[in-house]
Amino acid sequence: MIHVVDMTLLAFLALVAIAITRMTNLFATSVLTGVYSLLMACIFTVLDAVDVAFTEAAVGAGISTVLFLATLSLTTQREKPQRSPNWKALCVALLTGGALVYGTFDMPHFGDPQAPVHQHVGPHYIGVSPTQIGVPNMVTSVLASYRGYDTLGETAVIFTACMAVLLLLQHEKRRDEQSAVEEKPDKEAMEHAMILRVQSKFFIPLILLFGLYVQFHGDFGPGGGFQAGVIFAAGIILYSLVNGLDKARQIIPPNVLHGLVAFGLLLYAGTGLASLFMDGNFLQYRALAEEATHGEHIGILLIELGVGVTVATVMTSMFFSFSGRRRS
Amino acid sequence: MSDALGLYNYWIAIFLMMVGFYNVIASGNLVKKLIGLSIFQTSVFLLYITMGKVKDGTAPILGDGYDTFSNPLPHVLILTAIVVGIATTAVGLALVVRIQEHFGTIEEDELIAQEDSP
Numbered sequence: 001m002i003h004v005v006d007m008t009l010l011a012f013l014a015l016v017a018i019a020i021t022r023m024t025n026l027f028a029t030s031v032l033t034g035v036y037s038l039l040m041a042c043i044f045t046v047l048d049a050v051d052v053a054f055t056e057a058a059v060g061a062g063i064s065t066v067l068f069l070a071t072l073s074l075t076t077q078r079e080k081p082q083r084s085p086n087w088k089a090l091c092v093a094l095l096t097g098g099a100l101v102y103g104t105f106d107m108p109h110f111g112d113p114q115a116p117v118h119q120h121v122g123p124h125y126i127g128v129s130p131t132q133i134g135v136p137n138m139v140t141s142v143l144a145s146y147r148g149y150d151t152l153g154e155t156a157v158i159f160t161a162c163m164a165v166l167l168l169l170q171h172e173k174r175r176d177e178q179s180a181v182e183e184k185p186d187k188e189a190m191e192h193a194m195i196l197r198v199q200s201k202f203f204i205p206l207i208l209l210f211g212l213y214v215q216f217h218g219d220f221g222p223g224g225g226f227q228a229g230v231i232f233a234a235g236i237i238l239y240s241l242v243n244g245l246d247k248a249r250q251i252i253p254p255n256v257l258h259g260l261v262a263f264g265l266l267l268y269a270g271t272g273l274a275s276l277f278m279d280g281n282f283l284q285y286r287a288l289a290e291e292a293t294h295g296e297h298i299g300i301l302l303i304e305l306g307v308g309v310t311v312a313t314v315m316t317s318m319f320f321s322f323s324g325r326r327r328s
Numbered sequence: 329m330s331d332a333l334g335l336y337n338y339w340i341a342i343f344l345m346m347v348g349f350y351n352v353i354a355s356g357n358l359v360k361k362l363i364g365l366s367i368f369q370t371s372v373f374l375l376y377i378t379m380g381k382v383k384d385g386t387a388p389i390l391g392d393g394y395d396t397f398s399n400p401l402p403h404v405l406i407l408t409a410i411v412v413g414i415a416t417t418a419v420g421l422a423l424v425v426r427i428q429e430h431f432g433t434i435e436e437d438e439l440i441a442q443e444d445s446p
Binding site: 003006007010011013014017018020021026029030033036037040043044047048049050051052055056059060063064067068070071072074075076079080082085086089090092093094096097100101104105107108109110111112113115117118121122125126130136137138139142143147150151154157158161162164165168169220221222224226227229230311314315318321322325 | 330331333334335336337338339340342343344345346347348349350351353354355356357359360362363364366367370373374377378379380381382383384385386387388389390391396397398399400401402403404405406407408409410411412413414415416417418419421422423424425426428429433434435437
């Protein structure tokens, strides 16, 4: 049964990918990438990766689509039509693909429990983490505790990417804001879309509440800082899409937003330093409390909070910088 | 036949990777290139998650009555990679916006033509 579902979804995915390649209308292409990500999220659910499915659905179908559309509104909606398929590129892709397919014949089959992937640290994490960390969701214990260094690095990458976007797009911001006030304030706001406004009023609190649930229930069920941050940001982005950027900026001033971007990362690194000063190693949470598992719980709660704050504010400020830019 | 059934997921991952690859090298539009790049990226996600799946396993969350779990490690790697991926894609999109503002186009051949003519 799982094979049938898996194969059908994957076939759909391949079709959508072909459609994306063939279309020259970039607006339609961006919306199709949303469909693509949603299908991908379904496949991740079938393959038992519920945490990943969560993230893919919120990021791929939500935020990345919005960012692509924001870019299109600043550039162009149509791709220059190409005369014919690029045969050289097609050949290169086919050759590479053929070589890779040839390589798969040595790969362990789908779901094989004897595959090399399942021989080393994987079973160790599954066997030991419930007693060592005391958190039912193993993905959370691996993410936050065993591989805490990795996650700190990833959070730093997100932080850096946000800095890069701000540096690229905040430039000349002042002048933009003045001219925006002189013209009409926020022409993008969907003041007149009655149905959308009423619905969003109903949905936004639910989205934000769900974000908080995902954040704090991440130890016990699917969820955690990354997913919660993205969901929270999606709620704020929905608000500013419907009510306009200026109103959203009034609620969350850019200064506060940028402060929080740094705060999340500092909270993460600070938790590491705290355990260092309490006679443990860097990010060794068991030093944080008398009892080892209690310390782990405190550590995971704090760093997940740090990740959640950074991810939510990074996504929001990226969206603000894209949509704050006026078309030249 | 068992080969086809057992390797199907990998083949689709490779197909998606090549579709993304084709878009990156063949498309002249910078936004389309970035879309191709993100398809390429998701194909790698699919490959990792496929490898993490264990037959008759369940999601790696402890619960009564379950003792076979899929491997949580690929999930962790990909979970963070997705969020990092969108962050870096956003940097790419920001660069595209700046290129449009500076050159007035995001088509590769027009950009090259502008660079060549003084």
